[in-house]
Amino acid sequence: AQSVTQPDIHITVSEGASLELRCNYSYGATPYLFWYVQSPGQGLQLLLKYFSGDTLVQGIKGFEAEFKRSQSSFNLRKPSVHWSDAAEYFCAVVGEDGQGGKLIFGQGTELSVKP
Amino acid sequence: GAGVSQSPRYKVAKRGQDVALRCDPISGHVSLFWYQQALGQGPEFLTYFQNEAQLDKSGLPSDRFFAERPEGSVSTLKIQRTQQEDSAVYLCASSTRLAGGIRHEQFFGPGTRLTVL
Numbered sequence: 001a002q003s004v005t006q007p008d009i010h011i012t013v014s015e016g017a018s019l020e021l022r023c024n025y026s027y028g029a030t031p032y033l034f035w036y037v038q039s040p041g042q043g044l045q046l047l048l049k050y051f052s053g054d055t056l057v058q059g060i061k062g063f064e065a066e067f068k069r070s071q072s073s074f075n076l077r078k079p080s081v082h083w084s085d086a087a088e089y090f091c092a093v094v095g096e097d098g099q100g101g102k103l104i105f106g107q108g109t110e111l112s113v114k115p
Numbered sequence: 116g117a118g119v120s121q122s123p124r125y126k127v128a129k130r131g132q133d134v135a136l137r138c139d140p141i142s143g144h145v146s147l148f149w150y151q152q153a154l155g156q157g158p159e160f161l162t163y164f165q166n167e168a169q170l171d172k173s174g175l176p177s178d179r180f181f182a183e184r185p186e187g188s189v190s191t192l193k194i195q196r197t198q199q200e201d202s203a204v205y206l207c208a209s210s211t212r213l214a215g216g217i218r219h220e221q222f223f224g225p226g227t228r229l230t231v232l
Contacts, residue, residue, distance in 0.1 A: 043223035105157030
C-alpha cells in the first residue's frame with residue numbers, strides 16, 4: 001500500500017536561512033506528489049505538485065521541490081525563509097487504488113521560524 | 116468566487132450524540148472528498164463523491180459514519196453515536212474532474228473541529 005513518510009515532526013530555522021523538508025513515499029507506479037501548507041485554523045493550501053517531466057518543480061511563495069525516483073523522495077526547499085512561512089507542511093501522494101484522486105498524506109512537519 | 120466552506124467551524128458533542136457536518140464545495144466542482152485529521156496527524160481519506168455518486172467510502176472508520184451528497188453539490192457527513200475517538204478536524208475538499216482527472220487540485224475548506232466529551 002502507498003505511504004508517505006515525513007521524518008521530521010518539527011523543524012526550527014532562523015528567518016532568512018534556507019529550508020529543506022523531507023518526504024519519502026512508497027508507491028508502485030509513477031507517483032503524483034503534492035506539498036500542502038496548513039496555517040492554524042486554515043484549510044490546506046497547495047504549494048506545488050509533480051506529475052511528470054522536469055523533476056524540479058516550482059511552486060508558490062518561493063518554494064520548490066525535487067522528485068528523486070531513486071531515493072523515493074520529494075523534498076521541499078526554500079532558499080530564504082520568512083517568518084510568515086511558519087506553519088504545518090504536508091507531503092501527499094495520490095492513492096493508486098482509489099478513484100478520483102484521493103490523497104494519502106504524511107504526518108506533517110511543523111515549521112517554526114526564529115527571528 | 117468563493118472557496119470551499121464548511122459549517123459549523125466548531126462542534127462540541129456529548130458522547131452518544133449524533134452530529135452533522137456540512138460542506139459547500141466550489142460551484143461547478145464535481146468531485147468532493149472528506150478527510151479526517153486527528154490532532155498532530157496528517158489528514159486521512161474518508162470518502163469520495165463524483166456528483167451525487169459515492170464512489171469510494173473505503174476510509175469511513177465504522178458504520179456510524181455516513182456521508183451523502185444528494186444533489187451533487189452540498190455534502191453532509193453524519194456521525195451517529197459519537198465516541199471520544201471521533202474527536203478530530205473534518206476537512207472537505209472539492210475539485211474539477213475530467214476523465215482520468217486525478218491531476219486536478221483539491222481545494223480544501225477550513226474544516227470542522229469536532230470535540231466529543
